[in-house]
Amino acid sequence: MKRQRIVSIFSAVCCFVLSVAWLPAPCQSQNSPNHPETQTKQPLVVDVDLVNVAFSAVDKKGKIVTDLSRNDVRVREDDREQVITSFSQEKDYPLAIAMLIDTSTSLRDKLKVEQEAAIDFFHTTVRRKLDKAMLISFDSTIDVLQQFTDDADQLTKAIRRLKPGGGTTMFDAIRLACQDHLNRQEGKRRILVLISDGDDNMSFESLNSTLEIAQRTDVSIFTISTNTSGFFGMESPKNDKTLKRLAEDTGGRAFFPNKLEEMAVDFLEISQELRNQYSLAFRSTNRKRDGSFRSIKIDSNRRDIKLQHRKGYYSPTG
Numbered sequence: 001m002k003r004q005r006i007v008s009i010f011s012a013v014c015c016f017v018l019s020v021a022w023l024p025a026p027c028q029s030q031n032s033p034n035h036p037e038t039q040t041k042q043p044l045v046v047d048v049d050l051v052n053v054a055f056s057a058v059d060k061k062g063k064i065v066t067d068l069s070r071n072d073v074r075v076r077e078d079d080r081e082q083v084i085t086s087f088s089q090e091k092d093y094p095l096a097i098a099m100l101i102d103t104s105t106s107l108r109d110k111l112k113v114e115q116e117a118a119i120d121f122f123h124t125t126v127r128r129k130l131d132k133a134m135l136i137s138f139d140s141t142i143d144v145l146q147q148f149t150d151d152a153d154q155l156t157k158a159i160r161r162l163k164p165g166g167g168t169t170m171f172d173a174i175r176l177a178c179q180d181h182l183n184r185q186e187g188k189r190r191i192l193v194l195i196s197d198g199d200d201n202m203s204f205e206s207l208n209s210t211l212e213i214a215q216r217t218d219v220s221i222f223t224i225s226t227n228t229s230g231f232f233g234m235e236s237p238k239n240d241k242t243l244k245r246l247a248e249d250t251g252g253r254a255f256f257p258n259k260l261e262e263m264a265v266d267f268l269e270i271s272q273e274l275r276n277q278y279s280l281a282f283r284s285t286n287r288k289r290d291g292s293f294r295s296i297k298i299d300s301n302r303r304d305i306k307l308q309h310r311k312g313y314y315s316p317t318g
Contacts, residue, residue: 049284049287050281050282051077051281051284051313052279052280053075053251053279053281053296053309053310054090054251054279054309055279055298055307056253057300057306058305058308060304060306062269068278068305070087070280071301073301074299074301075280075282075297076297076299077282077284077294077296079297080285082282082283083282085283086279086281087278087280087281090278090279091276092130094188095126095130095131095133095191096148097125097126097134097191097193098181098191098193099118099121099133099134099192099195100177100194100195100196101114101159101162102137102170102194102195102197103137103138103139103165104138104139104164104165104166104167104168104199105139105164106197108164113260113263114226114263115162116264118159119156119159121193122155122156123152125274126155127150128150128151131150132148132150132185133149133150134146134148134177134181135155135158136173136176136177137162138173139164139165139166139169140165140168141165142169142173144176145161147181148185167201167202168196168199168202169202169203170200171200171203171205171206171209171210172202172203172204172205174192174213174246175209175210175213178213178219179217182217182219183217183219189220189277190218190219191219191220191222191252192219192220192222192252193223193270194221194224196223198223198225198227198238198239198240198241207245211245212314214246215293215310218313220310221246221247222252222270223243223247223253223254224257224266224267225239225240225255225257227239227240240256248311251308251310253269253273253308255269255270280298284315289316289317290317291316293314294312295311295312296309296310
């Protein structure tokens with residue numbers, strides 16, 4: 001009897017489970033949080049194959065060109081023409097500016113003029129609640145004198161604290177600014193302004209590795225030379241070539257003033273150029289995700305116009 005009772009109970013439980021399993025699923029109402037029409041929309045997936053490139057245009061006299069249209073330019077990646085999906089002129093794009101000032105012993109006599117020119121630049125360029133700027137000095141050591149701020153007065157105080165030091169760690173200072181500071185500034189155009197004679201005798205980084213870092217972090221470098229030879233109409237081939245390549249390969253611009261006092265004019269040109277840049281985007285026809293470097297070339301069908309832009313980018317991986 002006991003065994004029969006257990007079997008009866010087991011059969012009843014099984015019948016109950018089967019009956020529940022075969023019950024129809026409850027209908028969802030239109031107001032149900034699980035209904036497709038009331039679910040929160042998923043964010044759009046960003047297409048990493050879309051390449052954005054900022055560039056500026058100057059005429060043969062070096063004056064900024066502000067009236068380019070989409071039909072005036074074409075873009076190639078690794079010598080293959082690409083279809084431009086968007087084009088715009090951006091006068092009010094937010095900026096993140098890292099200024100690097102060489103304070104090595106060789107620039108001791110020029111420091112005062114550099115300070116005044118840099119102060120004017122910050123006051124005329126940095127807009128409150130929109131742009132941010134920071135200050136780094138370098139000689140045998142690298143010092144962050146002011147973190148990112150939109151307060152030009154704070155930047156001025158930091159510039160006043162500049163003091164000449166020993167050797168030069170220019171490449172390492174650029175790496176620090178790009179990787180540890182500018183790279184964290186999302187939603188802003190990343191700009192590095194370098195005031196130096198282009199000499200480097202203490203860095204671990206090389207010119208090539210520094211360029212790769214700047215290109216991977218999408219930083220444009222503007223350089224102002226303080227070479228003494230330039231002030232006397234002479235050339236300093238090695239150092240000037242370094243400053244020029246840092247600028248041209250990253251979409252910036254190199255300045256070589258004949259007189260130290262002209263540095264203020266160069267700063268003004270940088271400020272104007274940053275407010276008169278263009279932006280275009282294209283979807284790369286190369287779908288490989290191999291992390292390789294891809295060259296970019298933007299041309300204009302208008303004569304006597306030079307376009308300044310980064311020379312390429314590193315493709316995504318994975």
